[in-house]
Amino acid sequence: MNAASKADTQAMKPSNSGYAPANGIEVYYEVYGSGEPIVLLHGAYYTIEMNWGQLIPELAKTRKVIALELQGHGHTPFSERKLSRATLASDVEKVMDYLKIESADIVGYSFGGQVAYQFAIQSPSRLKKLVIISSVHKTEGWVPEVSSVFKIMKPEFFANSPLQTAYDAVAPDKTKWTKFLEQMIASAGEPFDLGDDNIAKLTAPVLIISGDNDGMDKVELAKTYKLLGGGISADMAAMPKSQLAIMPNQSHVSLMKQTKEILMYLDKFL
Known part of the structure; x- marks a missing residue:
């Protein structure tokens, strides 16, 4: 991040921020800009600033950007409430209710992408378009090495980390x-x-953005894209409404830092 873009991000203050009641907890949100609403769902352990700090100033030029922090993340207090994707997706809907947003585009990165998929399944009427960045709808979507790491993770691995x-x-x-x-x-x-059948039933257009080496199993990713109507020969049939972008030379973490490229894909798709 260069000094100028860092200054832009830090200078950008939300027009509205606070807590929305959601299923027994208080979920922190920030609102930027005006226009058609777009909701951002961060990755595991991230804050709004850490995940979206570079994208928000650009998106807010033309859109009403709603970024929120999921249960226990960032400003949102820790809760003993059972952590489930279904509940977290319902929290997103409750925040939209609180902010009087009927429907929105939803963008989810990593863990936030799983919540975004779940939101699309259980609240289809509240969704316009869905963007999934480096995320899966089932465990098998990751390469085995990623799933193995999930099984041996310990809190001390995170000590004094960013x-x-x-x-x-x-x-x-x-x-x-x-x-x-x-x-x-x-x-x-x-x-x-979350169920292949449920993914196949999604009616909203979906854009999947993945890094070529981001830990996602590309064979499984191709299957997911096929469930969404993609992977066809569009010279012989209509171009599908869902899209797949695989960015070269990117890992799971580095992918999210490709602000210019991600914005380009979002602009074209949304």
Whole structure:
């Protein structure tokens, strides 16, 4: 990040921020810009700033951007409430209710992408278009090495990391860091599957953005894209409404830093 773009991000203040009641917890949100609404869902352990700091100033030029922090993340307090994708997706809907947003485009990265897929399945009437960045709808979507790491993760792996620094900067209770990690790690270690049938039934257009070496199994990714109506010969049939972008020379973490390319894909798709 160059100094100028960092200054832009830090200078950008939300026009509205606060907490929305959602299924027994309070979910923190920030609103930027005006226009058609777009909701951003961050990756595991991330804050809004860490995940979207570079994208928000650009998106907010033409859109009303709603970024929120999921259960236990960032400003949103830790809760003993069971962590489930269905509940988190319902939280997103409750935030939209609170902000009086009927429907929106949803963009989810990594863990936020799983929540975004779940939102698309359970709240289709609230969704316009869906963007999934480096994420899967089932455990098998990751290469085996990624799933293996999920099984051996421990809170101490995160000690003094940039993730802890970002958490400490905004969390309402910093002493909950380890409990938050334990909750997230337990969730990551459980296999999940949102259902191929459910993905195939999605009516909203979907853009999937993946890095060529981001830990996603590309054979499984091709199957997912096929479920969405893609992977055809568009010279012989209509071009599908869903799209797939694989960015070269990118890992899971580096992909999210390709602000210019991601914006280009979003602009064309949305």
